[in-house]
Amino acid sequence: MKQTLRTRFGLGAAIAALVLLATPALALGTPEGTPISNTATVNYEDDNGNPLSATSNTVTTIVAQVAAVDVDPDNASSADPGDTVTYLHTVTNNGNGDDTIDLAAVSSQGWTVTIYLDDGDGVFEGGADDTVASDTGLLSADGSVDIWIEVVVPAGTADGTVDTTTVTGTSQFDSGVSESATDTTTVDSPDISVVKSVSPTGDQPPGTTLTYTMVVTNNGNAAASAVVLTDAVPANTTYVAGSITQDAGSLTDGGGDDNGDFGATTAGTVTVTIGTLAASGGSTTITFQVTID
Amino acid sequence: MKARSLSRPIMIAGLVCAISATTMVAANPKVVLDVGVEREEVLVDDSGTSVVERRPVTRANPGDLLVYTVTASNFGVSPAANATVEDPIPNGTVLVLDGFGQGPLPTEASLDGGETWQTFPAEVEVVRNDGVRQVLPAPAPSYTHLRWVLDGQLAPGDSKDVSFKVRVN
Numbered sequence: 001m002k003q004t005l006r007t008r009f010g011l012g013a014a015i016a017a018l019v020l021l022a023t024p025a026l027a028l029g030t031p032e033g034t035p036i037s038n039t040a041t042v043n044y045e046d047d048n049g050n051p052l053s054a055t056s057n058t059v060t061t062i063v064a065q066v067a068a069v070d071v072d073p074d075n076a077s078s079a080d081p082g083d084t085v086t087y088l089h090t091v092t093n094n095g096n097g098d099d100t101i102d103l104a105a106v107s108s109q110g111w112t113v114t115i116y117l118d119d120g121d122g123v124f125e126g127g128a129d130d131t132v133a134s135d136t137g138l139l140s141a142d143g144s145v146d147i148w149i150e151v152v153v154p155a156g157t158a159d160g161t162v163d164t165t166t167v168t169g170t171s172q173f174d175s176g177v178s179e180s181a182t183d184t185t186t187v188d189s190p191d192i193s194v195v196k197s198v199s200p201t202g203d204q205p206p207g208t209t210l211t212y213t214m215v216v217t218n219n220g221n222a223a224a225s226a227v228v229l230t231d232a233v234p235a236n237t238t239y240v241a242g243s244i245t246q247d248a249g250s251l252t253d254g255g256g257d258d259n260g261d262f263g264a265t266t267a268g269t270v271t272v273t274i275g276t277l278a279a280s281g282g283s284t285t286i287t288f289q290v291t292i293d
Numbered sequence: 294m295k296a297r298s299l300s301r302p303i304m305i306a307g308l309v310c311a312i313s314a315t316t317m318v319a320a321n322p323k324v325v326l327d328v329g330v331e332r333e334e335v336l337v338d339d340s341g342t343s344v345v346e347r348r349p350v351t352r353a354n355p356g357d358l359l360v361y362t363v364t365a366s367n368f369g370v371s372p373a374a375n376a377t378v379e380d381p382i383p384n385g386t387v388l389v390l391d392g393f394g395q396g397p398l399p400t401e402a403s404l405d406g407g408e409t410w411q412t413f414p415a416e417v418e419v420v421r422n423d424g425v426r427q428v429l430p431a432p433a434p435s436y437t438h439l440r441w442v443l444d445g446q447l448a449p450g451d452s453k454d455v456s457f458k459v460r461v462n
Binding site for chain 2: 029036037043044045047049052054055056057058059060061062064096
């Protein structure tokens with residue numbers, strides 16, 4: 001009774017042929033509204049060996065709509081305080097019928113987040129031709145759109161701050177069906193510290209020369225620019241003329257000729273315009289001297 | 294149609310008709326087929342026990358399990374000889390192989406729209422790219438038709454059920 005099918009294709013071709021026999025399926029199944037019908041047949045013979053046959057009633061089951069939503073991918077980026085970061089996602093209707101997918105995006109840091117529908121070119125153009133949206137518009141089964149999530153990092157955000165903005169697509173057909181993706185923004189900002197020391201230490205008699213040393217360091221993850229150090233000469237001391245140094249090089253007391261001055265920018269104050277300090281440990285050392293009155 | 298004037302239930306009237314019609318020709322079998330469909334649902338009762346239930350269904354979701362039951366009844370006055378019941382796997386569904394073919398009736402399957410038949414479970418012979426022939430179990434989506442051999446099972450008044458389960462794509 002066993003008749004083995006003899007397939008003369010290669011294995012790949014055989015599997016391909018078998019797959020073709022199956023009904024083409026969408027990401028999530030048969031299109032909604034498709035009738036699934038079944039009718040059985042019986043073949044038999046009468047007393048004289050004459051063939052007879054009959055068919056059954058037909059039962060039909062209609063495929064109902066099922067929602068499914070896909071939001072991809074997860075993204076991550078670093079940003080400076082004050083930056084605006086944009087992230088691209090694809091939102092797909094994986095259901096078996098038409099659906100509109102509601103869009104929402106929430107920042108864990110409470111930052112301002114805006115959703116844009118891409119106009120099809122995959123390039124973020126802001127309000128110019130990517131429209132602000134709260135849903136995808138009608139998507140057919142397996143249909144998708146690209147969306148942009150714009151995250152505004154507030155100025156002054158601390159270095160190392162991490163924001164997770166969660167983008168959620170929710171089926172309007174079945175609000176119980178949703179999927180989310182995340183956009184993780186890590187803030188890089190400068191983090192300047194000044195460590196000041198004096199030599200010699202302890203009680204000193206009048207006339208003693210004191211050397212102040214300031215080590216200025218950027219421990220942040222972003223470069224610092226326009227860094228300026230100011231230090232007022234203490235009361236009951238007198239600034240030692242021409243004593244300012246930066247990284248062991250002398251600076252004049254006059255203003256405008258080099259990074260440093262005494263009294264030119266602010267009376268009675270040492271001012272050094274350091275400029276840029278590199279991220280993650282950029283450092284400079286400033287010294288000046290006073291004598292105790 | 295004298296039977297119409299009878300004040301008896303229609304079912305009985307129909308039976309009388311069938312018998313009188315067949316007696317006029319010869320002592321023949323008359324097989325009537327009925328097919329029904331139910332959705333198989335796994336329910337969890339209060340104690341956490343899973344219970345499989347079958348319920349009438351007109352709308353199904355992708356992934357649902359549908360159970361088709363075909364009933365063959367011989368309303369004739371002699372046995373139906375060489376009877377086979379044949380049913381296609383409905384479009385949009387895939388036969389569930391697990392647990393199928395355990396019934397007492399010999400079962401056959403077709404992978405080619407009913408052209409050729411094999412004893413269940415069906416196999417496919419493939420020639421690999423290296424020339425080696427290999428017989429593999431036929432994958433579930435490749436089944437197109439099922440057939441049950443009811444020979445000698447359908448005496449007058451007899452009724453047989455066959456069933457199969459599919460998953461909606």
